[in-house]
Amino acid sequence: MLGATEYVADALTEKLTSYGVNSTIHLAPELDELNPQAIWLICTSTHGAGDFPDNIQPFARQLQNASLNDTRYMLIGLGDSSYDTFCEAGKTMHRLMQNAGAHNLSEPCYIDVLSHPIPEDEAVDWLESHLQRDNFIQTVNHTRVGV
Numbered sequence: 001m002l003g004a005t006e007y008v009a010d011a012l013t014e015k016l017t018s019y020g021v022n023s024t025i026h027l028a029p030e031l032d033e034l035n036p037q038a039i040w041l042i043c044t045s046t047h048g049a050g051d052f053p054d055n056i057q058p059f060a061r062q063l064q065n066a067s068l069n070d071t072r073y074m075l076i077g078l079g080d081s082s083y084d085t086f087c088e089a090g091k092t093m094h095r096l097m098q099n100a101g102a103h104n105l106s107e108p109c110y111i112d113v114l115s116h117p118i119p120e121d122e123a124v125d126w127l128e129s130h131l132q133r134d135n136f137i138q139t140v141n142h143t144r145v146g147v
Contacts, residue, residue, distance in 0.1 A: 004119055005045045005053070005078055011120035012041060012076075012127055019131050028055045031062040036071045039105065042093055043123070045078040050088030060096060068102040074130070075108040076123050082114060106130055 009025050016023045023041070026034070034040065044056050052060050075097070077090015087110040094108050109126040116122040 004113065005043050008043050008076060008078065008120045008123045011124050012043070015124050015127055015131070021131075029059045031059060031066055036068060038071075040071060040073040040102075041076070041127075042073055042097070043076045043078070044089050044093050046080075046083075046085060046087055046089040050085035050092070052089045052092070056089075056093075060093065063093075063096040063100050066100040068097065068100040071097075071100075071102040072105050073097055073102050074105050074127075076126070077108060077110045078113055078119050079110065080114055081112040086110070086112070 006025075006027065013023045013025055045053055047053055051057075075090060075094050077087040077093070079085075079087035079090065090108060090110055094104070098104065109123060111119045111122045113119055
């Protein structure tokens with residue numbers, strides 16, 4: 001809604017490209033348009049009282065009835081720690097993915113925009129730590145980045 005998550009997705013796409021990994025950004029993802037065999041890198045921020053941004057709300061609703069047993073994912077949530085609902089949308093997205101049977105490849109990255117005013121730097125560092133693991137790149141055949 002404010003653009004920070006889109007900046008994060010752009011920076012992650014650039015990092016993935018530098019490792020030779022293809023990626024596609026979906027600003028308003030639709031479940032039936034995504035490849036369930038791809039690794040999904042989901043980025044979301046939290047608005048209001050723990051709410052999803054407008055563009056990802058339909059996707060979150062679709063996940064409630066989804067079966068994603070073949071899907072692997074990683075998650076980045078942005079939030080403001082001065083709110084008691086810090087990164088609640090990211091935490092909810094993580095639960096929705098787990099409930100749909102998706103396999104999490106790492107602990108989610110929750111970024112506090114108060115501590116990291118340029119969240120894309122923190123997100124890229126987190127992603128790069130995974131990309132540098134011995135066989136992580138070999139497991140990535142096509143990554144989807146959604147915000």
